[in-house]
Every structure is written in C-alpha cells, then in structure tokens.
Ligand code: SF4
C-alpha cells in the first residue's frame with residue numbers, strides 16, 4: 001500500500017541508550033531512593049522495579065534488591081509501579097541528580 005510505504009519511509013529509530021548518554025549527573029553521596037523492607041522484596045513475585053526502570057537502577061540477586069541510585073532519571077515510574085509501596089522515593093537534594101540534555 002502506498003500509504004504504508006510513506007509511513008515506513010518516515011519512521012525514525014530512537015536508541016534510548018544514545019539519548020541517555022547525553023545526560024550528565026551531579027551524584028550525591030546520599031541515596032534519594034531506598035527499599036523500605038527487603039523482606040517484602042523477597043516475597044514480591046512481580047519484581048516490577050527490575051524491569052520498569054529505564055535506567056536499570058534496581059537489580060535483584062537471590063531475592064535481595066540493590067538500588068543503583070546514581071543513574072536515576074527521576075521519572076518516578078518505580079514509585080508508582082511497585083505494587084507493595086516498598087520504595088522510599090525522594091528527589092535528590094538540591095543541586096544533585098540528573099541534568100537533562102536533549103538532542
Ligand atoms: S517491585 Fe517493590 S516490592 Fe517488588 S522487588 Fe521491587 S521494590 Fe521490592
């Protein structure tokens with residue numbers, strides 16, 4: 001179909017890793033994210049935080065969830081997605097965190 005061919009020609013592929021590479025961080029020594037209770041994570045079947053985060057901040061090893069807060073994009077998705085309300089979520093302290101650069 002002609003219309004489909006036109007749509008195909010105008011598609012632009014976006015690589016999220018390339019986009020994220022443009023951002024810079026002023027990393028705080030204090031984490032602005034924390035797991036409230038690791039026992040709840042142990043029993044959490046969904047482990048939504050490990051796949052919802054675009055920056056792959058959360059990792060689960062043997063039931064224990066680690067938080068690599070340094071790469072956080074401050075999007076808030078993990079706070080909403082954790083069905084157990086088990087993430088203590090704050091913005092980084094003033095002057096710290098991500099500085100977005102768009103290209
Ligand atoms: S989704 Fe919430 S409860 Fe489940 S592993 Fe992640 S932080 Fe823990």
Ligand code: SF4
Nearest residue numbers: 053072073075076078
């Ligand atoms: S706020 Fe967004 S980027 Fe930061 S840890 Fe949560 S999901 Fe990941």
